[in-house]
Amino acid sequence: MTDFLAADLAASIRTIADYPKPGILFRDITTLLGDARAFRRAVDELVQPWAGSKVDKVAGIEARGFIIGGAVAHQLSAGFVPIRKKGKLPHQTVRMAYALEYGQDEMEMHVDAVAAGERVILVDDLIATGGTAEGAVKLLRNIGARVEAACFIVDLPDLGGSDKLRAMDVPVRTLLSFAGH
Template sequence: MNLADTIRAIPDYPKPGIIFRDITTLLGNARAFRRTVDELVQPWAGGKIDKVAGIEARGFILGGAVAHQLSAGFVPIRKKGKLPHETVSMVYSLEYGVDEIEMHKDAILPGERVLLVDDLIATGGTASAAAKLIRQMGGELEAACFIVDLPALGGADKLRALNVAVRTLIAFEGE
């Protein structure tokens, strides 16, 4: 099975010229979903990962499955104002403006080994902010894992420039 074939391409969404890579079709295919999780987990199977941090929202689906397979805890990284307890946050730049993500203040303890998980890496703004947030809390960021990379947008390279190992399963050219 070619995982790329299980991802739906939606042209001109959210704006003309963009091809949206919709992983809901992959998630709905039991074999593809299982293989995806297995491939994301494989480099760390049998190792010691304390927490898996998933970026809202698809990163919750993948991160929860990866955490389960690694017998690790799960940490949600959410948009500002969505978590009920004390939080720490990180502001990051968007194409037009800024946004902010946060996690609970007690979600990652100093020295814990953490994997960061999301569905897709594009420009890398959210993932870079999440990586910085994990490190700010004293977490040892082992890697950032994604199903899809859009290399033309440079997000994976942006993470690598922060000394973050990046694992992706599929690369699509273009935006």
Template sequence: MDFIKDAIRTIPDYPKPGIMFRDVTTMLKDARAFRAAIDAMVQPWAGAKIDKVAGIEARGFILGGAVAHQLSVGFTPVRKKGKLPGRTLEESYELEYGTDAVEIHADAIAETERVLLVDDLIATGGTADAAIKLLRRAGADVVGATFVIDLPDLGGSKRIEALGVPCASLVSFEGG
């Protein structure tokens, strides 16, 4: 997985001083790294009964769509509030300063569907936590969460596992 990690660009002081932004867009443009990342994200779930993949806006749409394709299952976008037409379900979550919310269409998930959550990065886990709660409210059995990058010092993967959801990442970076 070293070449996947090497394909991820780090941008210092973005979006604010002290933050080391881990940019997967450089991995996405590298066909070998992109393919290897999707294969590695799918591998633990090959043969498992997954009904849908849910991807968190926005890079989770790219990765989740590819994972859903490889698993031959449907895809559900988990969007920021106000981006979906029609009736939605919403889950709010705390940010450093204020709150935000994610939504899915009310008819996106059928009762008891087994769902795999996908995103590019797990940091504090706030958005993934909200997405899992939202999917569960819709009736989903969230069987796992998979990410390209884990920032273990921020505790997000432990937060997701505390919800009873196995959490997997391809690479990790120390610090925030």
């Protein structure tokens, strides 16, 4: 990906100061999603390394990962798997606890959403500390999925999430980075 494309995508992302708490710069991708050209370019760039290869499923993390992951799955002719917060799925689930910046939560997916050995790409809008993505990778691996990569539009590298996933032998694809929190 070119620096020009990264700058173009970054320009389509709104930054909101002091949200959800003082000192945080929230990177709001809803403006990118609302810009048809930027949204298309982001999805095309996320898909590019796997175009023409065999990907069975794309797993999207609630909630913006559903939007992006659904588009990526469509482009790859792959199935889509929602990874949701505890208690949101109607069928039998498997669950994994994961670390938040200040505490812990649980995520789950349907027990039959991915078959053992299926190749899966994990997708979300942004990676920060990596706790949610790390939990999702563990959840997928626990049911036998082969996590081929994790893809994000935005990386906040100062928070270490991408490095955490790479340490788990998960290749990470991000389209742009923002310094700080």
